[in-house]
Amino acid sequence: MRVVSIFGGTGFIGTELIHELEKKNYEIRLFTRRKIPHTLNTLSKTRFIQLRDDTKLSNELIGSDIIIDLVGILHEQKGITFDDVHSGRLKKLSKIAQKLNIKRFIHIGALGASVNAPSKYLQSKGKGEKHIKKQCSNLAWTIYKPSIVFGIDDKFVNLFHNIISFTPIIGLISPHSMFQPIWVKDLVDIIINGIDDKKTFQKTFNVAGPTSYSFMGLIKLISHHRNKKIIIVPLGKRLSYIIVTLMELLPIKIITRDNLKSMSIDSTVKVNDAYKFKSALMGLESYLEAKNK
Numbered sequence: 001m002r003v004v005s006i007f008g009g010t011g012f013i014g015t016e017l018i019h020e021l022e023k024k025n026y027e028i029r030l031f032t033r034r035k036i037p038h039t040l041n042t043l044s045k046t047r048f049i050q051l052r053d054d055t056k057l058s059n060e061l062i063g064s065d066i067i068i069d070l071v072g073i074l075h076e077q078k079g080i081t082f083d084d085v086h087s088g089r090l091k092k093l094s095k096i097a098q099k100l101n102i103k104r105f106i107h108i109g110a111l112g113a114s115v116n117a118p119s120k121y122l123q124s125k126g127k128g129e130k131h132i133k134k135q136c137s138n139l140a141w142t143i144y145k146p147s148i149v150f151g152i153d154d155k156f157v158n159l160f161h162n163i164i165s166f167t168p169i170i171g172l173i174s175p176h177s178m179f180q181p182i183w184v185k186d187l188v189d190i191i192i193n194g195i196d197d198k199k200t201f202q203k204t205f206n207v208a209g210p211t212s213y214s215f216m217g218l219i220k221l222i223s224h225h226r227n228k229k230i231i232i233v234p235l236g237k238r239l240s241y242i243i244v245t246l247m248e249l250l251p252i253k254i255i256t257r258d259n260l261k262s263m264s265i266d267s268t269v270k271v272n273d274a275y276k277f278k279s280a281l282m283g284l285e286s287y288l289e290a291k292n293k
Contacts, residue, residue: 003063005029005102007093008070010036012153013108017068017188018046024192029064031057058096066104066195067097074121075253082124082258090128094135105141106191107132111180111206111267113145119261129204140201142194144187147208147267150284151184157222157284159254164223168230173243173255175216175234178266180208182274183282190277205273210281212268218284225288 004021008014009030021028028046030036036048049060061067073085090107097105113125132141150157163170190207194200213221216234223230235243244260274281 001025001027002065003027003029004066004068005031005061005064006068006070007031008072008108009068010034011070011072012151012155013149013184013187014070015153016151016184017070017191018043020188020192022046026066029060031060057093058100061096061100061102064100064102067093067102067106068191069093069105069107072108072110072125074259075256076120076258082120083127086121086124087127087131091131091135094132097139098135101139103140104195105132105136105139106195107141107143108187108191109143109145109204111145111147111208111269112262112265117262118264119258121258121262122265133202140198142200142202143204144190144194145204145206146182146187147180147269148182149184149187150181150209150287154184157181157218157288160219160222161226164219164226164228164230169233170219170230171233171235171243172216172219173235173240174237174260174263175214175232177215177263178212178268179215179218180212180268180272181218181284182207182209183284183287186274186278186281190274193277205276206269206271207274207277208267208269208272209274210272210283211285212266213284215263221285222288225285225291 004026006014009018010032018028022043022045029049030046031049031051033051071085076082109129110125113122113129115123115126117123117126129143148156216232219232240260244255244257247254248256
């Protein structure tokens, strides 16, 4: 039985991935700094490894055949930067993979990630990709770069689904930002089906759903399927910036100026590599129709 070591597995995508891997012939090691969610407590093939500052990561990774890295943050916190999480951590992890000769390294990045991107988030993701390609040059690495991911527990579509339920009016920042949402189950299928696919080795894939939407189009779609009429007030660049700056003062981070910079470039694809793995993809509209029945 091959050993899959997963980082970032307690999040929305990781939880779905682990449940699917449990159905297959893998032993799973889940590395996390978070509390284990109740949805993963009943798993039989998964061993939880709590990461601490003194954790000897290389020792814990001995015997691994595959690394799948899903770690990502949308907001920096005190003492935790994008570069720490997306760049420095990946540099260390990819070096260990090379040292231990862990043949397969799969990383989930983000559309638009580049060292020349407009936001620190996308720049750090781009730096992380470079570390993988450099440190794992003789390993079978694959990088998947999705647009926003939707599903039962996502924090994007569900956020606005809930907001629309109790407010009659929304002031919408960056209303013309473009997204091409991909269903979490489609993304997980792509990851799993690509594990042993040699055509994916040492390649990067831009993956998205079947349809692109403006931010305003997304909100209209969600409100339509929520059967709730709302007034959407599109905000220009200057007002969006002011509103987001004020929102950064809230105790809970919802959106930041760096997120706004990420939204200044389209999270869409010209060529959708997801169709190299699946002939049909779940669209957001079809998903919402089923969700709201």
